[in-house]
Amino acid sequence: MSNKVYTDYFFDEPAYNTHDGGYVPLERLDVPEQPLNIPPLLEPDRETETDTYYTLVAQAGETQILPGAKTKTWGYNTTLLGKTIVFQKGKHIHVTLKNELPELTTFHWHGLNVSGPIVDGGCHAPVYPGETKQIDFTLDQPASTTWLHAHPCPSTAEQVWHGLAGLTIIKDDVEAKLPFPRNYGVDDVPLILQDRRFHEDNQWDYHADYDPDGVQGPTAMINGTVNPYFEVKTQKVRFRILDGANRREWRLHFSDDLEFTQIGSDGGILPAPVRLTKLMLTCAERAEIIVDFGQYHEGDVVTLFSDDMPIVNFRIGKFAPDTQVLPGHLVDIPNPEPTPGLPVKKVVMSGMDEEVMLDGQKFNMQRIDARQKVGDVAIWEITNTNQMDGGMVHPFHMHGCQFLVLSRDGHEPYPNEHGFKDTVGVNPGEVVRIKVWFTLPGVYMYHCHIIEHEDGGMMAQIEAFDPEHPQTYHLMDMDTLMNAFAAERGIDVKDLWMAGMDSYDKMGMEM
Numbered sequence: 001m002s003n004k005v006y007t008d009y010f011f012d013e014p015a016y017n018t019h020d021g022g023y024v025p026l027e028r029l030d031v032p033e034q035p036l037n038i039p040p041l042l043e044p045d046r047e048t049e050t051d052t053y054y055t056l057v058a059q060a061g062e063t064q065i066l067p068g069a070k071t072k073t074w075g076y077n078t079t080l081l082g083k084t085i086v087f088q089k090g091k092h093i094h095v096t097l098k099n100e101l102p103e104l105t106t107f108h109w110h111g112l113n114v115s116g117p118i119v120d121g122g123c124h125a126p127v128y129p130g131e132t133k134q135i136d137f138t139l140d141q142p143a144s145t146t147w148l149h150a151h152p153c154p155s156t157a158e159q160v161w162h163g164l165a166g167l168t169i170i171k172d173d174v175e176a177k178l179p180f181p182r183n184y185g186v187d188d189v190p191l192i193l194q195d196r197r198f199h200e201d202n203q204w205d206y207h208a209d210y211d212p213d214g215v216q217g218p219t220a221m222i223n224g225t226v227n228p229y230f231e232v233k234t235q236k237v238r239f240r241i242l243d244g245a246n247r248r249e250w251r252l253h254f255s256d257d258l259e260f261t262q263i264g265s266d267g268g269i270l271p272a273p274v275r276l277t278k279l280m281l282t283c284a285e286r287a288e289i290i291v292d293f294g295q296y297h298e299g300d301v302v303t304l305f306s307d308d309m310p311i312v313n314f315r316i317g318k319f320a321p322d323t324q325v326l327p328g329h330l331v332d333i334p335n336p337e338p339t340p341g342l343p344v345k346k347v348v349m350s351g352m353d354e355e356v357m358l359d360g361q362k363f364n365m366q367r368i369d370a371r372q373k374v375g376d377v378a379i380w381e382i383t384n385t386n387q388m389d390g391g392m393v394h395p396f397h398m399h400g401c402q403f404l405v406l407s408r409d410g411h412e413p414y415p416n417e418h419g420f421k422d423t424v425g426v427n428p429g430e431v432v433r434i435k436v437w438f439t440l441p442g443v444y445m446y447h448c449h450i451i452e453h454e455d456g457g458m459m460a461q462i463e464a465f466d467p468e469h470p471q472t473y474h475l476m477d478m479d480t481l482m483n484a485f486a487a488e489r490g491i492d493v494k495d496l497w498m499a500g501m502d503s504y505d506k507m508g509m510e511m
């Protein structure tokens, strides 16, 4: 491991969301501290040597988040967020998807290399209320922290806001040999970072809080807990951090500028550990870090902040000394040569508010915007045309693959971007080059992961094709989904309000 300790957030400061006109600063709610919720693990229905079977239920319920009235929330196999699913690489996974919500939803495996558009669970794979569907896939990708969230167009943002986001963890033999903490809930701890505004009777009101640049709330909610504390019982703790917010960027640092080590990014373990005192995550990005609390004593409290707001308190308990040192090299990252003769695939993210677009147009579910042969290794060039002054970081996300970041404006990527990624924050005015290859044929979406931007049309889709086995895809259309949503709500489709619709309407564009 290099001895260098990085002490900045890397991203361009003028582009931070704190400079946004609509920025909602975090505020500390005056409610007692509560133990950090650790999402329970989802038990498989059954398991063989080669196959694992799960049932996943999207359900509505009520959750005691604040003192007083419970909050109406949605979740996977629980009332809020989801039970954590642990997958073993190489296993054939069978999932029964059950929708017990009052409206249609989809089950998107963010970060999994599974075939699109159906297994992937984007907008083309609705599961209607009361319906059950089966999917199956074989996991063939490295150990990583990925997640599951709803992805129905154009209501992804609202459904995630209701709580449909859960963590998934992939394990493999390579990661198992590394000296990392891996006792779930004890020294291997998820931190799902979200923010909400609690209205009357502790309820959320997505429509009231709507902002086309992304909905925010002033209250930090970590794993569904407000004002959480966590009892530290081991010297070193690994955190699997997910920016599960609709729009908020998290600029994380600990009290005393405590140094920590990043060991993983979106798609797996980093080639080498990176020492940091600050870490910025944009929407949907993940980071795995190890924090060494060795300099503290029983009774001390270490605080995790985002900007200047405390978001988790770590109460230091008794622990045995841990002198294990991380190796300088963690994993090998494959780095295939680009396929000769392929043009650079250019993607332009433009606009803000309702004007957001991808390549000068808004998403159309029935339009395939690009094609790439399975196995081809292509250079993609992602441009954010926002002005540095007043623009914003757009987190670019791809389904169906994990990519490598090659450069930012021709310079080296950030020091913690040398592993697999599926989401990369692009600064205003910046050009980010990535290397993209698909392993499975399918139709895959790519988009900004400020969720209101994707609902608002800052999204496109690509067909990864196998010339030996041409396929035709039945692609869902917006009218079918909108009519279904209206019917489920018992209203006329003309009276239906969905977040992304405004963005199309105001630009005079068809959905």
Ligand SMILES: [Cu+2]
Pocket (backbone or CB within 6 Å): 356, 393, 394, 395, 448, 449, 450, 453, 458
């Ligand atoms: Cu965006």
